[in-house]
Amino acid sequence: MTITGNEIIHQYLRHNKKFPHVLCAGCGHGIVLGTLIRSVHQLGLPKDDVVIVAGIGCSGRLAVYVDFNTIHTTHGRALTFATGVKMANPKLKVICIMGDGDALSIGGNHMIHAARRNIGVTALVLNNNIYGMTGGQSSPATPMGSVSMTAPFGQLEKNFDTVALASGAGANYVARGTVFHVRKLEKLMVKAIERPGFNMLEIITPCHTQFGRKNKYKTPVDMYKWIKSNAVDIERFNEIDEGKRGEKFPIGTFVERDLSGLEERYYKLKAEMRKARGEK
Amino acid sequence: MAKNSKGQSKITVYPDWCKGCGVCVEFCPKKVLELDVHGKSSVVREDDCIHCGFCELHCPDFAIVVTDKKPGDSNNS
Secondary structure (H helix, E strand, C coil): CCCCCHHHHHHHECCCCCCCCCCCCCCCHHHHHHHHHHHHHHHCCCHHHEEEEECCCHHHHHHHHECCEEEECCCCCHHHHHHHHHHHCCCCEEEEEEEHHHHHHHCHHHHHHHHHHCCCEEEEEEECCEECCCCCEECCCCCCCCCECCECCCCCCCCCCHHHHHHHHCCCEEEEEECCCHHHHHHHHHHHHHCCCCEEEEEECCCHHHHHHHHCCCCHHHHHHHHHHHEEEHHHHHHCCHHHCCCCEEEEEEEECCCCCHHHHHHHHHHHHHHHCCCC | CCCCCCCCEEEEECCCCCCCCCHHHHHCCCCCEEECCCCCEEECCHHHCCCCCHHHHHCCCCCEEEEECCCCCCCCC
């Protein structure tokens, strides 16, 4: 009998961990975890060939629940650990799960340099607009004007455009998905995992507990409705006049380059030098 | 996977894993699910299910499983 849907997910979870998971009701991180498991299952990767590296924050908890090789690293440094793993053993599929604070502020430098080096790592940036676990402080992804614990009268700073940042830094593949459009997210994630080089996938996920409640979203469902009405396919987004865009944001694939990863170049150079010296 | 005929799928909700966020209840196209007195998702109109898979894909807690109905399954399980 073939199994489908959530029964696949149950096979990849660590059942000695406490379930249901720690994330709040309606948190999109669970959907991301499910999509990640389905993508890995779809690609047919063995559990031992997948490495999940996660930083600190709500997104860091995801690494705890899945039965792959997992590392729970220090805040913002998930990409540096992932770089080391990939350089040491390029056969592994290294997937880095980071939150917006993790990837853009504390690990901001690692993010741009990993993209510049084009190391063969898949970076999933779970953008929930806030530092959720530490109590709702403003993160670099908090939109201007929205209320947070450290900005009770509205955030004065502009938020980061993660997609523009990663594509400007030279990432091989840059895409954005949301947790409402799960089938599209799954397609993007499969691509982000199987392609060579640095692949960055930004995922818009709602944080109702810390962000939504302070910003006129009464229930978690209201946040999903906001995503449903404001996420627009990139082709359709480009057709909308700039003045009429409002809160709408594009989803889909933004950049697709075919440059070889750092680890490929390194092992090629190593082989060439060994050959020149007469070693095998 | 998607089948448009009603009454051919079986929905199982694990109440221990459900946190009652209401995403499945709100977005189900046929309003198959409702929140019960405990605030957990429960199946009320299983025969209307068209097996679109939305609730299964969007459940953040992996608490819903939709399968094909087998001959022995009862109507209101």
